[in-house]
Amino acid sequence: MKLLELVCYFRNGGSFDEFCESEQLNQESEVIEIYIKKPLELNNDLGFFEIEKTEGKSELVNVGIEYSNLFDFYYFLNSIEDSNKEENRFFSDEEITKLLFKYALNDA
Secondary structure (H helix, E strand, C coil): CEHHHHHHHHHCCCCHHHHHHHCCCCCCCCCEEEEEECCCCCCCEEEEEEHHHHCCCCEEEECCEEEEEEEEHHHHHHHHHHHCCHHHCCCCHHHHHHHHHHHHHHCC
16 A cells, blocks of 8 residues: 555545554554655555554564654544645645655654
8 A cells, every 4th residue: 555545545534443454453552653665755555563563663674675664643644634624625635645755754
């Protein structure tokens, strides 16, 4: 899954519980983190990991694939909630994706 697909899924009412189930993630985890395959490019595949497995590391290797942390799911879901407010609905999914990626690269 790519960041744009994740944004589209949740901006269109996707369920966190169903997402966790489909990705085989523990919904009871303290935090689920969103990573992106290296090198950091907008259209790279994402990885989703419970913090209990990542220990909050900014870099991670999973089954031989190198990942870099973008942000956690709390931040992501709050951003999606904000993007769905009436005053922000004019932003396209692509624009939201680019803003999130830019945030992760520059501000996180």
